[in-house]
Amino acid sequence: MTAPTTGVQLPAAKDVRDMLTGLVGKPVNVSPGAPVTPTPEKPVSVAVYVDPHMAVNALCLMDLGASAYTGGALALLPPGGCQDAVEEDGELSGMQVEALHEVVNVLSALFNTPGAPHSKLHKLYAAGEDIPGDIEGMLAAFNRVDLAIEVPTYGKGAISFVVP
Numbered sequence: 001m002t003a004p005t006t007g008v009q010l011p012a013a014k015d016v017r018d019m020l021t022g023l024v025g026k027p028v029n030v031s032p033g034a035p036v037t038p039t040p041e042k043p044v045s046v047a048v049y050v051d052p053h054m055a056v057n058a059l060c061l062m063d064l065g066a067s068a069y070t071g072g073a074l075a076l077l078p079p080g081g082c083q084d085a086v087e088e089d090g091e092l093s094g095m096q097v098e099a100l101h102e103v104v105n106v107l108s109a110l111f112n113t114p115g116a117p118h119s120k121l122h123k124l125y126a127a128g129e130d131i132p133g134d135i136e137g138m139l140a141a142f143n144r145v146d147l148a149i150e151v152p153t154y155g156k157g158a159i160s161f162v163v164p
Contacts, residue, residue: 033148066157071099
């Protein structure tokens with residue numbers, strides 16, 4: 001007899017802080033924040049997580065700051081270059097996207113709790129890339145946690161985790 005499975009649970013802010021701090025090797029500050037919502041002026045990165053049957057079971061939205069600063073800190077990229085990407089370029093460099101992919105891949109562990117279906121990263125839509133309509137429709141779900149983050153020496157950003 002197996003225990004009944006429950007759905008994917010939203011991560012606690014402390015778990016997000018611990019995961020990001022361990023990942024980037026710096027004490028990342030995490031606090032309640034505003035929802036991350038894509039607009040033409042404010043591109044966001046969207047990580048799509050799926051269960052073993054390829055059904056979308058969680059999303060991670062990061063504004064340009066969170067995208068650039070978590071990826072940059074992980075890859076030890078110069079903070080100034082990451083700040084330029086956010087404040088001047090309005091987009092991520094190829095190296096920043098690669099590093100961000102690793103960040104969101106590791107964040108999938110936040111959804112893999114006892115009893116929940118296994119979640120794995122399916123696709124990362126980097127800030128500025130077109131998001132498919134079905135995924136875009138899930139971004140405004142109410143089952144979410146919205147966080148503000150600050151990566152030391154890099155900068156501030158925002159992350160939202162959504163369970164559609």
